[in-house]
Amino acid sequence: MGVEKLGVMTSGGDSPGMNAAIRAVVHTAAQYEIQCFGIRLGYKGLIEGDVLELETKDVRNILHRGGTFLKTARSDKFRTFEGRKKAYENIQKYKMEGLIIIGGDGSFTGAKVFGSEYDIPIIGIPGTIDNDIYGTDFTVGYDTALNTVVNVIDKIVDTATSHNRLFFIEVMGRDSGFIALNSGIATGALDILIPEKDYTLDKLFSSVERGSNQGKSSRIIVVAEGKKLGRVYALAKATQIKFPYYDIRVSILGHVQRGGNPSCYDRVLASRFGVEAVEALLHGKREVLIGIRSGKIIFTTFEEAIQKQKEINKDIIKILDVISV
Numbered sequence: 576m577g578v579e580k581l582g583v584m585t586s587g588g589d590s591p592g593m594n595a596a597i598r599a600v601v602h603t604a605a606q607y608e609i610q611c612f613g614i615r616l617g618y619k620g621l622i623e624g625d626v627l628e629l630e631t632k633d634v635r636n637i638l639h640r641g642g643t644f645l646k647t648a649r650s651d652k653f654r655t656f657e658g659r660k661k662a663y664e665n666i667q668k669y670k671m672e673g674l675i676i677i678g679g680d681g682s683f684t685g686a687k688v689f690g691s692e693y694d695i696p697i698i699g700i701p702g703t704i705d706n707d708i709y710g711t712d713f714t715v716g717y718d719t720a721l722n723t724v725v726n727v728i729d730k731i732v733d734t735a736t737s738h739n740r741l742f743f744i745e746v747m748g749r750d751s752g753f754i755a756l757n758s759g760i761a762t763g764a765l766d767i768l769i770p771e772k773d774y775t776l777d778k779l780f781s782s783v784e785r786g787s788n789q790g791k792s793s794r795i796i797v798v799a800e801g802k803k804l805g806r807v808y809a810l811a812k813a814t815q816i817k818f819p820y821y822d823i824r825v826s827i828l829g830h831v832q833r834g835g836n837p838s839c840y841d842r843v844l845a846s847r848f849g850v851e852a853v854e855a856l857l858h859g860k861r862e863v864l865i866g867i868r869s870g871k872i873i874f875t876t877f878e879e880a881i882q883k884q885k886e887i888n889k890d891i892i893k894i895l896d897v898i899s900v
């Protein structure tokens with residue numbers, strides 16, 4: 576199948592490596608003599624017709640930069656039939672024959688609906704720091720965010736140790752614990768609270784107690800954000816009541832986790848995904864998400880990727896149980 580024009584956009588929360596993915600799409604399109612359009616601000620820009628032509632000269636010097644130079648947004652309008660109709664009118668206006676969307680599961684849910692209503696082949700590239708997308712071992716941005724988190728927690732460990740303080744550190748991840756689990760293991764946390772593992776306050780208290788008995792120097796509890804766990808301040812407060820003689824502090828890492836130059840791993844992953852996404856369109860693929868499994872590129876339908884829950888690695892949870900205290 577010939578593709579003469581395609582569109583690329585970033586959507587949802589930004590993640591380091593999105594620029595590298597856009598760059599790879601633009602270069603691959605140029606290689607196959609496909610005209611490439613960048614859509615600013617995700618679905619919002621598609622609805623509003625915020626479209627620009629992208630040539631290889633336009634993506635110089637962005638490979639190493641965090642964020643997304645196309646900008647991104649979460650669009651409520653795209654959830655409406657009217658919004659999607661406008662979006663399709665712009666696809667027709669620019670005669671796009673394929674769309675590459677770099678984003679998270681919300682973006683692919685939108686893509687699935689759009690692809691079922693209108694005749695436009697769509698390929699998804701998983702880009703989110705949360706690593707919570709079924710159909711890929713790794714999402715673009717996760718490795719960088721993880722390294723940022725480890726770096727910051729190391730610094731908190733320095734001050735925690737100097738003051739003999741216990742820190743509750745909340746990390747991002749929406750409803751999944753990939754960042755919390757892996758960063759907690761990497762920084763020797765006393766305990767790690769993630770949505771995928773049941774916890775009770777008693778279990779938390781015994782981790783704190785054992786850590787103290789064993790003279791653990793890094794008094795860190797890593798807490799994944801998310802509805803199931805309750806706020807980190809409530810946990811810290813309950814622990815303070817149980818152990819009044821402890822000096823407890825809370826640190827919420829926040830959006831620092833989303834920024835920064837992408838790691839080598841994310842740059843390479845994003846570049847691979849970008850090239851494969853264009854080639855997938857050329858091979859007639861549609862409504863699929865690109866992923867990586869055991870180092871190999873794989874494709875999963877949007878339907879499956881949305882329906883299925885990505886499981887956290889149970890072996891790593893076991894490591895937590897064995898070595899955290």
Ligand code: F6P
Nearest residue numbers: 588679703704705747748749833
């Ligand atoms: O999905 C990425 C993410 O950073 C989540 O980890 C977090 O829950 C959410 O986005 C924060 O969203 P916002 O930037 O809109 O506050």
